[in-house]
Amino acid sequence: MNIEQLYSEAQQLSSPKLRDEIVHHLYKRSSQLCQEGVTYSKSKSDTKTEKLDAIFTSPLFGFPIMIVMLGLVFYLTIAGANIPSSMLAEFFGWLENYITAFFTFIHAPEWLHGVLVLGLYRGTTWVISVMLPPMAIFFPTFALLENYGYLPRVAFNMDRIFKKVGAHGKQSLTMAMGFGCNAAAVISTRIIESPRERMLAILTNNFVPCNGRWGTLIVLASLFMAANFTGGLKSLVTTGVIVGLVLFGIIVTFFVSWVLSKTALKGVPTHYTLELPPYRRPKFFDTVIRSSLTKSWTVLVRAVKVAAPAAILTWVIANIYIGDTSILMYMVQFLDPFGQLLGLDGYIMLAFILGMPANEIVFPILLMGYLSTGALTEVDNLVDLKNIFLEQGWTWVTALNMMLFSLLHYPCGTTLINIYKETKSKKWTFLAFLIPTVIAILVPFIIAQTARLLGWI
Amino acid sequence: MTNPIRIALAGNPNTGKTTLFNALTGLRQHTGNWAGKTVSLAEGNVQFKGKTYHFIDLPGTYSLFSNSTDEEVARNYIVFERPDVTLVVLDATSLERNFNLALQILEMTRNVIVCINLIDEAEKKGIKINERLLTNRLGVPVIKLSARNKVGFDLLLDTIERIVNGAIECNPTQMTYSDEIEEQIKKIEPYIREMVGDRLSSRWVSLRLLDGDERLLDEIKNRLQLEEVKKTNEYRTAIL
Numbered sequence: 001m002n003i004e005q006l007y008s009e010a011q012q013l014s015s016p017k018l019r020d021e022i023v024h025h026l027y028k029r030s031s032q033l034c035q036e037g038v039t040y041s042k043s044k045s046d047t048k049t050e051k052l053d054a055i056f057t058s059p060l061f062g063f064p065i066m067i068v069m070l071g072l073v074f075y076l077t078i079a080g081a082n083i084p085s086s087m088l089a090e091f092f093g094w095l096e097n098y099i100t101a102f103f104t105f106i107h108a109p110e111w112l113h114g115v116l117v118l119g120l121y122r123g124t125t126w127v128i129s130v131m132l133p134p135m136a137i138f139f140p141t142f143a144l145l146e147n148y149g150y151l152p153r154v155a156f157n158m159d160r161i162f163k164k165v166g167a168h169g170k171q172s173l174t175m176a177m178g179f180g181c182n183a184a185a186v187i188s189t190r191i192i193e194s195p196r197e198r199m200l201a202i203l204t205n206n207f208v209p210c211n212g213r214w215g216t217l218i219v220l221a222s223l224f225m226a227a228n229f230t231g232g233l234k235s236l237v238t239t240g241v242i243v244g245l246v247l248f249g250i251i252v253t254f255f256v257s258w259v260l261s262k263t264a265l266k267g268v269p270t271h272y273t274l275e276l277p278p279y280r281r282p283k284f285f286d287t288v289i290r291s292s293l294t295k296s297w298t299v300l301v302r303a304v305k306v307a308a309p310a311a312i313l314t315w316v317i318a319n320i321y322i323g324d325t326s327i328l329m330y331m332v333q334f335l336d337p338f339g340q341l342l343g344l345d346g347y348i349m350l351a352f353i354l355g356m357p358a359n360e361i362v363f364p365i366l367l368m369g370y371l372s373t374g375a376l377t378e379v380d381n382l383v384d385l386k387n388i389f390l391e392q393g394w395t396w397v398t399a400l401n402m403m404l405f406s407l408l409h410y411p412c413g414t415t416l417i418n419i420y421k422e423t424k425s426k427k428w429t430f431l432a433f434l435i436p437t438v439i440a441i442l443v444p445f446i447i448a449q450t451a452r453l454l455g456w457i
Numbered sequence: 458m459t460n461p462i463r464i465a466l467a468g469n470p471n472t473g474k475t476t477l478f479n480a481l482t483g484l485r486q487h488t489g490n491w492a493g494k495t496v497s498l499a500e501g502n503v504q505f506k507g508k509t510y511h512f513i514d515l516p517g518t519y520s521l522f523s524n525s526t527d528e529e530v531a532r533n534y535i536v537f538e539r540p541d542v543t544l545v546v547l548d549a550t551s552l553e554r555n556f557n558l559a560l561q562i563l564e565m566t567r568n569v570i571v572c573i574n575l576i577d578e579a580e581k582k583g584i585k586i587n588e589r590l591l592t593n594r595l596g597v598p599v600i601k602l603s604a605r606n607k608v609g610f611d612l613l614l615d616t617i618e619r620i621v622n623g624a625i626e627c628n629p630t631q632m633t634y635s636d637e638i639e640e641q642i643k644k645i646e647p648y649i650r651e652m653v654g655d656r657l658s659s660r661w662v663s664l665r666l667l668d669g670d671e672r673l674l675d676e677i678k679n680r681l682q683l684e685e686v687k688k689t690n691e692y693r694t695a696i697l
Contacts, residue, residue, distance in 0.1 A: 003681065006648055007674050010666035013641045019522075019668050025634050030556035037591040038552055041583035193525040270524045 019268070049278050056150065057276075062157040067243065069150070073141045074242045078218055079235035081133035088129035096121060111319070119315025119368065124304050126364045130215045132300060138214065140288040142179070147282035151176060156276060163269050165254045166261025168197035171204075175253065178208040183414040185210075186422055196267045199428065200257045202419055206411045206436050207249040207256070212359030213406050217242060219363065223386045224399035249407050256435060264431075306358040314354065314368045328369060342441060343401040343448025345392065352405065357413045362406065397451045401444035408440035461502070461511040462621055463538075467531055467562060468546030469555050470517035473574040475499075477546055477604035478514040498530070505614045508621075513540065521561045523672035532673075535566055536657060537680060542568045542620050544613075549579035549586060549601070559595070563629035564661045568620050569597045572613065576601040596628040631660065641667055653677070 040046075055061055096117065103113045145151055154176070159169030170192050178185035185205045192198040209217055218238070226237035261267060318328040325333075328350070335353075336346030347369040355362035370388050389398075410433045411419065420429040468474035482501025499514040515534055516527035523529055535543055545562050547555035552573070559571050573579075573586060591599040598616050602609035619625045633639065642663045649666070650659035657677075665673045 003652060003674065003677055006645055006652070007666050007671075010641075010645055010663070011669060013644060014667040014669060018638065021635060021638060022664070022668065023520075025632060026557050026560050029560055029632060030553050033556055033591065033594060034553040036594065037587045039585045039587075041585075193527070270522075 016268075046278075049276075052279055053153065053276065056153040057156050062153075066154055066157060067247070069145065070246065071239055071243045073138065073145070074246075075235060075239040076141055077134050077138045077214075078222060078238050078242070079232070080137045081218065082222070082235070084133040084136075085129055088132065089126075092121075092125035092129055096125075114319060115312055115315055118371070119311045120308055122311070122364075122368065122371070124308055124311060124364075126367060128300065128304070130219055130363065134214055134218050135211055135300070138211070139180075143287045144282045144284070147280065147287050149277050149279040152276050161254060162257070165258035166265075166267065166269055167200045167257040168192050168194065168269055171197070171201040171257075174201050174205060175208050175250075178205045178210060180211060182206055182208070182210045182411055183418045186415055186418040189422070194267075194270045196261075196265050197269060199265055199423065200260055202422065203260065203428070203432050203435060204253040204256050206415065206432070207253045207408065209246065209249065209407055210359060210412075212412065213362075215360070216363045216406050217245060217403050219385075220399045220403050221245075223389070224394070224396050245403060245407055248404075252408065252439060256439075306361055310354060310357070310361045310365055311368060314365050318369065332369065341448070342405065342444040343397045343451065344405065344444065345398070347392070348398075348402055348405075352409060355412075356410075359406070359412050397448060397456070401447055404444050404447070405440050408436055408443060410437045410440070461509050462542075463511045463513060463540040464617060465513045465515055465534055465538075465540035465543045466546060467515045467521075467535065467543060467558065468517055468574075469519055469548065469558055472517070472546045472548040472555065473604045474517055474546040475514060477544075477572070477574060477602065478512060480604050480607055481610065482512055498534075503614070506618060508618070510614075510617065518558070520558060521565070522668075523670050529672060532565070533676060535562060536661075537676070539566070539656075540568075542570060542617050544570050544572050546572045546574050546604075549573045549575045549584060550582060552584075552586070560632055563595065563597065564632060564664070565658055567629060568627050569629060570613070570616055570620070571595060571597060571599040572602050572609075573599065574602045574604050576608070577603045577606060594630065596630040598625065598627070634664075638664075638667070652681075 056065060099117055099121065100113065103117065151173075155169060155172045158172035162169045162171050171189075173191065174185050174189045177188045182205050185208075186202055189198050189201040189205070192201055221241045222234070222238045225241040226234045261269075314328070317331070318326050320327050322330065331350050332346035334346070335349040339345045339347075339349040347366055351362045351366035351369060354365050367385075367388070370392055410416075416429060416433060419432045420426070423429060466474055466478055478499065478501070481503050498516070501512050501514075503510045503512060513534065515531040518525075518528045518531050521528055521532040521535075523532075534540070543562060543566055545559045547559060559569075562569055571591070573588065576586070579586065586601065588599040588601055598620075600609055600613050600616060602613065616625065620627060634642075642660060645666065646659050646663045649662050653659060653662060662673075662677070
């Protein structure tokens with residue numbers, strides 16, 4: 001008998017659970033050895049860690065606690081961001097009057113005012129007022145949880161599910177990174193050694209919303225989803241919608257991972273040891289200051305850098321006419337039928353296409369598109385913003401589907417570049433584009449058609 | 458010139474394995490490249506009682522399955538290059554997790570020393586380790602070390618020397634698995650032993666074949682073929 005025959009013989013004898021059994025025995029023997037040969041005089045913090053872990057990583061309470069924590073972070077973000085957001089919007093609106101007055105005073109030509117004030121200024125200040133407050137709250141809260149030692153427990157809880165769908169437990173850590181920025185998260189998948197599981201993590205990271213999309217999700221949720229509620233309840237409902245969306249994104253991640261691990265990326269997940277650090281009292285001041293200032297600031301600078309040229313471009317194509325139709329309107333009209341199929345419209349589709357370089361600018365571009373054709377209201381609070389959307393024929397389905405499209409659609413340009421750099425493969429980069437795009441088209445399509453069929457809209 | 462005595466260092470990441478390697482070999486080290494692999498390993502010599510010991514610092518890994526290149530390189534070195542002694546460096550502050558790797562190595566090779574490093578930190582945390590009991594249970598020497606403070610080095614080098622000259626005989630206790638797995642091992646082990654002889658642990662190879670480790674299978678095939686080629690060549694040169 002040669003070795004290959006022996007191997008196939010062994011395979012017939014063996015069962016797929018064998019590796020798990022081997023590892024299980026190794027661990028059992030390890031703990032037995034430790035019980036015999038090692039004595040611990042436990043310190044207080046050790047017993048505290050054990051007790052807390054029994055709660056946070058319990059199979060029964062682990063997941064509910066995680067969802068509550070997630071909700072809590074979003075609630076703080078949404079409820080806390082509303083007031084500073086409108087204050088900033090009002091401030092920028094107030095400032096705009098003076099800037100316009102200044103332009104009139106120096107007899108600036110109409111087009112210059114258009115490009116600089118209506119395009120650049122409005123676009124960028126909208127990014128700031130809509131996105132800065134949620135970021136300034138979301139980042140530090142998340143960082144505090146990480147600092148306290150809770151996030152590794154999340155990874156521990158998620159590990160069980162990731163194994164079930166054929167992926168690696170560390171993927172939950174790279175997903176947490178994706179909540180900040182998908183492009184950075186793609187690089188962070190380097191912590192996964194196995195190429196197969198790493199590819200899974202790269203291909204699905206997009207389904208967690210990055211901070212470029214938080215602004216869009218939070219604003220649309222609070223404008224449309226909780227319209228009939230007021231006060232604290234309103235924030236609560238908005239939170240519920242956002243938590244639901246995030247959970248949906250995670251479910252899609254599991255689903256796509258599962259399908260891929262049964263097809264193109266077949267294989268069994270590898271074992272790894274996750275070290276749970278002790279719980280620490282977070283360095284409150286340090287964490288809050290560092291993450292809210294440094295992180296929000298860098299993200300904001302990035303957003304403004306990309307938003308400014310996009311704002312100018314949008315204004316220009318909205319104001320250059322071929323015949324009596326602007327270039328923007330040609331594009332919108334071309335995209336509109338497709339957008340309508342998904343319960344969206346041509347403006348939204350165009351905003352997502354022009355927003356390819358960075359998700360942060362999708363919302364401002366959309367707004368500029370609407371403003372350039374609709375009535376030019378003074379947009380200085382969030383209710384006026386809703387009126388603009390309503391004038392364009394928005395319903396709750398439009399808002400929901402735009403949120404879903406934003407959650408599920410193709411990764412931004414930077415992320416795609418990073419995916420190519422990390423995988424060195426055009427095929428996988430293209431798939432990283434294609435898979436989310438197909439899902440982002442299918443889900444809103446089904447919702448829109450169902451809603452129409454049932455006469456909800 | 459006789460072959461140098463080769464000592465391999467294995468261990469989980471962050472157990473102070475490289476600290477131990479550096480402290481032992483000092484500046485007498487260089488980086489070696491291993492055939493067919495892009496991973497490079499640090500090597501260095503140590504003189505002790507008139508003998509030269511050649512140390513090889515294997516990549517830090519949590520296990521020795523065919524999961525990653527690092528795990529494969531470390532495993533293949535221990536199994537196929539057959540160092541005279543393999544040191545497994547464990548972190549005294551998280552022994553339970555670290556033992557896993559030591560147990561795997563004890564299945565693969567005989568001459569093993571279990572080095573429990575970071576012992577000073579463990580003592581600070583109130584962890585007491587009974588190395589005599591562990592030595593009895595594992596069937597190989599267990600030594601407490603602090604690589605940072607060079608505690609336990611004499612005992613370690615002395616133990617290495619005594620293993621090499623045969624004064625200490627390692628007799629690693631083998632893991633026992635479920636009856637079902639043991640039954641399966643029994644069925645194929647005799648054939649494996651016939652094939653690999655005493656070059657590899659036939660029990661370990663059987664287990665890996667049952668586990669479906671194709672990368673190991675390929676490695677064994679390559680090695681067996683190489684040996685065949687070598688033998689025929691030797692035979693040819695002999696008759697010519």
